[in-house]
Amino acid sequence: MSSLTDDAVPRDAALDGPVGMSAATDWAHHPARGARLTGGLLHDWQQRNLAESLPIALRQLKAAGNLDNVRLAVQGSPSPTLSYRGPVFMDSDIYKTLEAIGWQLALGDHNGLADFAAEVTALLERAQLPDGYLNSYFQVSGEPRYSRLSSSHEMYCAGHLIQAAVALRRGAGDNRLLAVATRLADHLVREFLGAAKGLDGHPIIETALVELYRETGNGDYLALARQFVDQRGSGLAGDSGMGRRYLQDHMPVRSSRTEVGHVVRALYLEAGIADVAAETGDRELLESSVRRWEDMLAAKTYLTGGNGSRHSDEGFGDRFELPPDRAYNETCAAIASFHWSWRLLLATGDARYADHMERVLYNGFAASVSADGRRFFYVNPLQRREDHFEKDDPGRRHEWFKCACCPPNIMRFIASLGHYLATVSEGTLYLHQFTGSRLSGADLDVEVTTGYPWSGRVDITVLSAAEGERGLAVRVPRWSAASRYALNDSPERAVVPAHGYLLLRRRWRPGDRVTVQLDMTPRWTRPDRRVDAVRGCAAVERGPLVYCFEQVDQAGGMRVDDLMTDAGEPITESVTTLDGVGQTVQVRVPASGFQREDGDAIGIPYFQWDNRDGGPMRVWMPVR
């Protein structure tokens, strides 16, 4: 049944990332292939991910029972000494870890990652049933398959398995897990294609099937993904007890104008919608997704790029309901948002998606990992008071969680980071994210060197170029008030961006160098006046970084819970290294406390918070 055969067209391993090259003509851009991080903050994160984070996942998958659950599935029933442990979606943590390993292996093997992947793949091969079904919870419990799709996460787990298999193939040329994944996908096609038998309460199968279609060329996978997208809104997901909006099953996606319900579900679904739209040339579908993205950015997104205003349903709130203290901003939601924006960037080439990816990456997402890479946030609020208490969010990072969706999601995302830097369109290489890297596209090979995000200077050196005129486009972030650039030894001049990019077309030669200088002056940001929860406040940003004020950095008497400032006063900055935090740029603004002591409040980038003592923190400061 599988469309994958041994004589499948061989692929270059280590070249493609998420949303691999597809035959679709409806992408405005295509991902640049074979990008690599070579230095700087993102490279450091990737090294930390490899050295510190991934070993935790490997240990926890054993300790928390995920792998034992699969072993039980191999046996077919609980044993005298073992029983199924954890929530129904425990398998997905294994798959996310395998996906991380897939992207990581493209950068070289370390710490036995390839061996671990091979061992787990072998276990999954044994656990898979002859008809392709594979789910440790349902195989062990004996509950009927697909009998409660609203909460069973069966296709959610299948989706993560497929994405892991795709990553292992793209990253390491390893086809073994892809064979498992295609057997499972073929089973899903037989069960669901052309029928109205149910929808998984937790989307992700949609992107996964499209990625598998890209990898195998089997149109059934795309057809099934499209069907799942089109069926959403008809009540087929059933009632999880949280209502149909929670599952985005309240109205057809083509009619829906705003994000509602559980954020991670909503945003994984959007990524799938964008994938289906691009691969099928469905403009109406794409436009519905773009419309919701615009609404989300206008009324349901935090300054940090986070989404999710409520603890009670891990959900979106009403328009402009964005409390900083009660922000949920689940880490997985930041990743899902990034995945969605990436697809809209490919579909449209519009720089605003890359702008938002940057905001999410350096703020809402980046805060989810401790400076040492060993602890993770599930919830990412913009304020923590001195007497903070919330049972489901202690306000500190943890190594692992009972519902451990976030840590391995972080790992797969960081391992794939290099793939999101650049795209190609009409003979032009577009550089969207700035970090030390080697990039190729449009017959150009370039090297990027920069101290970003600490420094605003980005140097792009051409390593090789084909004959003829080629374009090199550099995104100019909207926050950069006065950007300048120079080509080789020409004098610096002001950037006049076209559609958000500095676009240079010429016959490039090896050694050509473009230097872009972005404006990193710290700045005050005021909220939309309709955001009730932060009215009368201002925040500090510098380049792509949102700042926060932690108690540990303040002079005596200056209590963060009571801080007030004058927005508009000059912000001074200083480059420094802080114990527990590492390299940073601190800012200093005039402030006073409730008792009207005057002094300076000292801020650091939001993503670096909670690496010291766990005291009060706030992003938005009341204005005097």
Place this chain on the structure above:
Amino acid sequence: MSSLTDDAVPRDAALDGPVGMSAATDWAHHPARGARLTGGLLHDWQQRNLAESLPIALRQLKAAGNLDNVRLAVQGSPSPTLSYRGPVFMDSDIYKTLEAIGWQLALGDHNGLADFAAEVTALLERAQLPDGYLNSYFQVSGEPRYSRLSSSHEMYCAGHLIQAAVALRRGAGDNRLLAVATRLADHLVREFLGAAKGLDGHPIIETALVELYRETGNGDYLALARQFVDQRGSGLAGDSGMGRRYLQDHMPVRSSRTEVGHVVRALYLEAGIADVAAETGDRELLESSVRRWEDMLAAKTYLTGGNGSRHSDEGFGDRFELPPDRAYNETCAAIASFHWSWRLLLATGDARYADHMERVLYNGFAASVSADGRRFFYVNPLQRREDHFEKDDPGRRHEWFKCACCPPNIMRFIASLGHYLATVSEGTLYLHQFTGSRLSGADLDVEVTTGYPWSGRVDITVLSAAEGERGLAVRVPRWSAASRYALNDSPERAVVPAHGYLLLRRRWRPGDRVTVQLDMTPRWTRPDRRVDAVRGCAAVERGPLVYCFEQVDQAGGMRVDDLMTDAGEPITESVTTLDGVGQTVQVRVPASGFQREDGDAIGIPYFQWDNRDGGPMRVWMPVR
């Protein structure tokens, strides 16, 4: 085993309300006896409660299965056609309704209430087990008694049974349910007194046992209540899955300095703490409760007097975490808060408790009932946006709920309202709440006539007075900026309150009349600057009433979601009657919308919201 015998001292029925006369010397005040509402808003509420609300309870107790559950308990097991329905605490809705009937019968029988009470009492007598245990869920399910007290609500139900029995005796002289209640209380004494076998996760047994002690004189009930209070904080309540703070079982009450966890539980417990402290003369215990009350008022109470900042645990938030849109402010919490403040008023005589009772009564509590008395709020937010969605709070009142704790709680509370108007201390009758009424105390009988809260004029006419000098004290609300009074035909003079009261001591004669004129000028209120969620906003108050702005009252183009105003500008008022709402005083303030249209915004009292079309509403208005 019961301390109640047929030759128990006969009591005057229809005289005492909640916290009946006790022998305790540690109350600063005692409740005035036999107060009656005779006209005005509170009297209207009581009539509406009788005519419209109570019939709903009687119908729903049949329809929702509460009474059938007790019938199943009589049988001892499920029948072929019936099984237990609803949550474990379904019995408590029956008891709250019986309590409402008890207080109501003191005002006369109507609509077969006495017959209903007799019929249900007979059913409960048959359901009660020989050892006194009575709980339909546990008797039907066969689950072991007291095996999961953190969530079983067994003593919570017992507490409501006891309170119902006390009300039926005080209100109607009916001792039958009291016999059931004392058998159950005696059983609890045998099971728990002197032991450390568990604490109910949901307090209310504490106040109930003290009330039963007052009614019967049996000191074991007081001793058990005291024990439950003292044991709180030792982990005896067990883990309900929400943690120990949720159950106020995280630290001993004598050490706790702030309210945490589930609000209704916390505040019922506080009422019990105050009861135990007063009846045992335990100053340390009382002071701990006073300290937490002060902290709650300073940092964890809404302008409407409501408590509860979070949906996720129906709980208190951090200090100054008071979002208007996400306010929970459960109706039962308002009632519990009122019960607690009543006890602190009796214990201390401090007018601030009566001030707060007034705020809760006319705002946070009053909003829970529709103008027609047929629909009820469970959650009472201070803002509803146009796109409001919350699965557990549709933003509209409902007739009944799956968890129907609030409607019958509202009914028992309104039926008892007359008892909270006045107290007696040292030969002085203290008048705390202003409404058409007949009051007696300190050998004075007076009649109060007033158009309160629409008018600030309160006339108190002496009907009869014993010989000698007596005091008449009238609370002067803190919001009344310039209060005046006159005695008989004397000229009006300014009130100079002593400890919050206008105190007049003299030899009173029938026909003497005191006229007090409170300052009802509408006023702007600004929030504490540490409340992040309403920074830069102002609200309108008039007398005891908090105002709100509903979309339905605004001229075209003035969108409530976008309103801005200038706090400090003059507020005009107009007396009117609105369809669906009834009598009201509207206010009018200069405002503009997001698009800067200028005009007036029109407000009505918060408690009257959601009696028209269900559009947007807000209490706090952004200041331009």
